Amino acid sequence: MSEPLNIVILGLSITSSWGNGHATTYRALVHGLSTRGHNVLFLERDQPWYAKNRDLPNPPYGTTYLYNDLDELKDRFTDEVAQADLVIVGSYVPDGVEVGRWVVDTARGVTAFYDIDTPVTLAKLVHGDYEYLHPDLIPRYELYLSFTGGPLLSWLKRSYRAQRVEPLYCSVDPDLHSSDFGPIEYDLGYMGTYSEDRQPAVQELLLKPARQWEKGRFAVAGPQYPESIAWPPNVHRIDHLPPAAHRRFYTSQRFTLNVTRHEMIRAGYSPSVRLFEAAACGTPVISDYWQGLNSFFKIGEEILVAERAEDVLRYLHELSETERTRIGERARARVLAAHTSIHRAIELENHVRRARGGCPRPRIIHSYG
Structure with missing residues (x-):
């Protein structure tokens, strides 16, 4: 030292x-x-x-x-x-x-x-x-x-x-994030403060899949969302989660969604803290794409990329439980090896x-x- x-x-x-x-x-x-x-x-x-x-x-x-x-x-x-x-x-x-x-x-x-x-x-x-x-x-x-x-x-x-x-x-602080899974409550969740430039991606990659798969269980956590948003009935809204509750939220999901602000997508190489947190919990991440993403996580092996609602639904319906778990484990290993x-x-x-x-x-x- x-x-x-x-x-x-x-x-x-x-x-x-x-x-x-x-x-x-x-x-x-x-x-x-x-x-x-x-x-x-x-x-x-x-x-x-x-x-x-x-x-x-x-x-x-x-x-x-x-x-x-x-x-x-x-x-x-x-x-x-x-x-x-x-x-x-x-x-x-x-x-x-x-x-x-x-x-x-x-x-x-x-x-x-x-x-x-x-x-x-x-x-x-x-x-x-x-x-x-x-x-x-x-x-x-x-x-x-x-x-x-x-x-x-x-x-x-x-x-x-x-x-x-x-x-x-x-x-991430490894003391606060681990893969001690509790019961799965959601098929797909998302955590993030409302941002106007992120909302179209939240709409396409979470709300649209929720409307198309009525039996699916979804969640959005974060403050400042306008009251005008029409949430599908199978989307659970949580206004704010303190960091002490992040691990519980991530480990209660089969998959979690990562959405990136427009300026960060243009620049690339801008991993959010939420991306590292979710991965550290061993929860498989479905993310929008930006340049440099593959330098942090191997696409298809440690992280999944989606452009449309159909991509998200394919992961939710077709990925085996074994492969889902492996993706989360690989991402967690990557974070613990380089991003603590x-x-x-x-x-x-x-x-x-x-x-x-x-x-x-x-x-x-x-x-x-």
Whole structure:
């Protein structure tokens, strides 16, 4: 293991997974880093919609503090940011541009931007939308960490003068995801916050099969779905599931559906945390296709791809139980071999070491809390 690092992360949320995929990503990463012996301080803006839906108000790994505004952030945590070995600012952090400028002006260690929404971020930049990242900030961060890999990273470096761009995909915490199956309740389920650009695929790959197979059992879990959606009677709706309930939901399905946002499909190489979670539970995944998918899971062996409702119904009706189970087992083995929180922690250590040029700086050991 590398020497312990003092790490400060300013992220959208770690305490609430309501309506976002950031919390589970940060929880896995911070848990992995803490297990590796690093001291991690997570700073989160206290937002009312998350305050009402905190499913992990006191994370048991690292140290978490909430702050009310930018002034309080600077008043309370300037010393910690200045002295940290690594400071990470995440995408969609409120006042992210101002936070980022403060960080790169204050920190003496390595500074990084962690983009958990890379294709969306770059689309916003192209349209002059600098909600949480400004083009002038990108070259000032020493690391640009991206949950999207592939060709987009070279384009980002070339077009925005990023110093060093590295993939840092989502991951799973193996302690929370296992294949201890309970009773099967659904033939096909889907978990995801409502997104207008994902909904046509949900319609085609889940709701349409449900209408065509009235005896089938289906489920959709996630918040913010409009009341105008006409749900078939054999589709069970669950408004929100905290991460502690994800394993139970996935292992209650014969198959689970993965649907990707339009910008992520265009960019490719954008595996969602839900994809890794389901696979870690040993539940066979039926997914839409995007470039790079086969670099994470072997299509046909570890994951199934569907374009139309007929593809989904064919898997549900024709795949033998033996092959269904094998697909889930192979996918689970792939995740545990390459996509756990410990894997990501080690990758981040290596990125930081390369950004430093292999030279450690004088150390002040912190124990946040």
